[in-house]
Amino acid sequence: MTTIKHLIDGQLLADTGRTTDVFNPSTGEAIHQVPLASRETVQQAIDAAKAAFPAWRNTPPAKRAQVLFRFKQLLEANEQRIVKLISEEHGKTIEDAAGELKRGIENVEYATAAPELLKGEYSRNVGPNIDAWSDFQPIGVVAGITPFNFPAMVPLWMYPLAIACGNTFVLKPSERDPSSTLLIAELFQEAGLPKGVLNVVHGDKEAVDALIEAPEVKALSFVGSTPIAEYIYSEGTRRGKRVQALGGAKNHAVLMPDADLDNAVSALMGAAYGSCGERCMAISVAVCVGDQIADALVAKIVPQIKALKIGAGTSCGLDMGPLVTRAHQQKVTGYVDDGVAAGAQLVVDGRGLKVDGHEKGFFLGGCLFDRVTPDMRIYKEEIFGPVLCIVRVNSLEEAMQLINDHEYGNGTCIFTRDGEAARLFCDEIEVGMVGVNVPLPVPVAYHSFGGWKRSLFGDLHAYGPDGVRFYTKRKAITQRWPQRATHEAAQFAFPSNG
Numbered sequence: 001m002t003t004i005k006h007l008i009d010g011q012l013l014a015d016t017g018r019t020t021d022v023f024n025p026s027t028g029e030a031i032h033q034v035p036l037a038s039r040e041t042v043q044q045a046i047d048a049a050k051a052a053f054p055a056w057r058n059t060p061p062a063k064r065a066q067v068l069f070r071f072k073q074l075l076e077a078n079e080q081r082i083v084k085l086i087s088e089e090h091g092k093t094i095e096d097a098a099g100e101l102k103r104g105i106e107n108v109e110y111a112t113a114a115p116e117l118l119k120g121e122y123s124r125n126v127g128p129n130i131d132a133w134s135d136f137q138p139i140g141v142v143a144g145i146t147p148f149n150f151p152a153m154v155p156l157w158m159y160p161l162a163i164a165c166g167n168t169f170v171l172k173p174s175e176r177d178p179s180s181t182l183l184i185a186e187l188f189q190e191a192g193l194p195k196g197v198l199n200v201v202h203g204d205k206e207a208v209d210a211l212i213e214a215p216e217v218k219a220l221s222f223v224g225s226t227p228i229a230e231y232i233y234s235e236g237t238r239r240g241k242r243v244q245a246l247g248g249a250k251n252h253a254v255l256m257p258d259a260d261l262d263n264a265v266s267a268l269m270g271a272a273y274g275s276c277g278e279r280c281m282a283i284s285v286a287v288c289v290g291d292q293i294a295d296a297l298v299a300k301i302v303p304q305i306k307a308l309k310i311g312a313g314t315s316c317g318l319d320m321g322p323l324v325t326r327a328h329q330q331k332v333t334g335y336v337d338d339g340v341a342a343g344a345q346l347v348v349d350g351r352g353l354k355v356d357g358h359e360k361g362f363f364l365g366g367c368l369f370d371r372v373t374p375d376m377r378i379y380k381e382e383i384f385g386p387v388l389c390i391v392r393v394n395s396l397e398e399a400m401q402l403i404n405d406h407e408y409g410n411g412t413c414i415f416t417r418d419g420e421a422a423r424l425f426c427d428e429i430e431v432g433m434v435g436v437n438v439p440l441p442v443p444v445a446y447h448s449f450g451g452w453k454r455s456l457f458g459d460l461h462a463y464g465p466d467g468v469r470f471y472t473k474r475k476a477i478t479q480r481w482p483q484r485a486t487h488e489a490a491q492f493a494f495p496s497n498g
Contacts, residue, residue: 004034004178006041006202007185009048010195015041020175020204025091025322026312028360032089034175037203042170042210045199049141049168050216052196057138057166061114064164068112070191071160075105078187082180086152087313089177091321091362092275094314097152104156106445107463114164117468127495130480136472138166139242142219143211145232148174148324149278149384150223151181157449157463158221159198165471170199170217172207176324212236219470221462222246223280225382226408226454233457244458244470246450248382249410252285253439254399254425257293259415263437265300267415271439272388273308273366276320277332280455281411281433281440284383285372286390287399294392298347298370301388305348305366311355322355322362323385329362332385336367339378339389345370350386374402382408396421404430410451413439432456 005012015035022032086097122133144158159169173181219242226247236243271283288294313321323329350365372389413435414425422436432451435441450461460466
């Protein structure tokens with residue numbers, strides 16, 4: 001069994017302290033060990049980032065962009081290696097892993113525009129012989145804490161843009177599937193990134209707390225569950241750090257009576273069961289406006305759920321792989337048990353699925369509940385598995401009230417042919433990312449990603465324009481060069497341009 005290492009100051013370093021196993025979810029076997037960094041190891045990474053910051057900050061943005069261009073080329077050239085590692089350790093299908101990587105590369109492409117993104121604003125003659133401008137300057141050492149469900153994409157939401165803006169970075173990826181994350185960081189160094197600009201430390205809460213408490217770390221980005229997001233936000237901001245912490249979700253899809261049902265069913269299948277439901281943008285609730293559309297949805301979607309191709313993620317042509325760990329499989333199965341006990345109608349039961357040749361894998365088949373009510377735990381909580389719940393309502397207004405009353409506000413969508421209904425939904429729904437006949441409205445790299453309510457803690461969303469603002473500080477400069485032949489008396493009134 002191989003041991004994964006930290007990447008600190010350009011070197012792969014072993015750690016002699018605590019370790020944990022990394023599993024192949026398709027086989028249930030431990031395939032690697034990963035070190036759980038001590039506070040001392042984390043501090044070593046922070047020190048390396050701090051030492052690298054002055055030179056990297058003063059590197060022209062155009063030269064930073066050249067490194068990012070080379071990085072993008074290396075990511076594309078090594079796609080198969082990266083995708084294989086994602087699938088081996090996470091369990092998602094090869095095709096899904098490839099899609100994840102491509103969305104990550106889009107964020108690298110956006111970051112290559114650093115010379116344009118960092119241009120300041122200039123105003124001449126704001127007063128007599130006075131000019132004013134603003135700069136967007138890096139903030140120093142920043143850190144990212146990323147989840148297991150997107151080991152390639154979510155880190156690429158963070159550090160390419162942070163580094164393009166002139167910062168240095170310490171990344172703590174998920175300890176469940178760290179190999180692809182580490183390989184991608186090594187490729188960034190191969191592209192010419194100076195030592196210490198990007199450091200990767202593996203770990204658990206001890207490493208997270210070390211990053212939160214270190215005064216050298218000026219900003220923290222996080223994606224994960226809401227309780228941890230809230231913890232990182234409160235502890236980080238209490239120490240004066242800038243924090244963006246993206247939390248959990250319970251994403252609803254509203255099906256109107258006039259929906260194009262065939263396309264809606266296809267969209268729901270991918271959105272609910274893709275990545276085995278382990279997405280913060282997965283659709284986990286279908287809100288049907290009227291019994292007629294609900295009955296029609298059940299009739300059309302049940303055969304497709306039962307026909308899902310499920311197997312080892314590293315095989316091609318599959319719809320779904322396993323869940324990431326045995327513990328998570330048991331947790332999701334527990335939600336299904338709870339839904340049955342609460343009185344929801346389990347139309348498709350994916351429990352007990354066995355895959356030939358992979359009997360020890362962490363598999364769960366697609367599950368479908370009908371006649372779910374808002375008081376049920378399977379409705380209120382994020383399941384993060386291949387479980388879709390159907391809730392029946394009588395009107396669009398009732399559907400919107402249901403969504404607006406939920407504590408999460410990450411993503412939602414509506415399926416309709418009615419432009420008036422779609423516009424009302426977009427205007428009045430209290431959710432950060434909205435789709436119209438689009439089930440996973442994940443913004444492209446040149447917009448920004450983030451939810452509302454308890455799905456996001458912090459004022460700025462991830463990547464895109466908000467990412468530039470998060471990873472920079474605005475400095476306003478006012479400059480005057482008086483004419484040599486003149487002398488002006490002191491002015492005691494507050495200055496103005498009048």
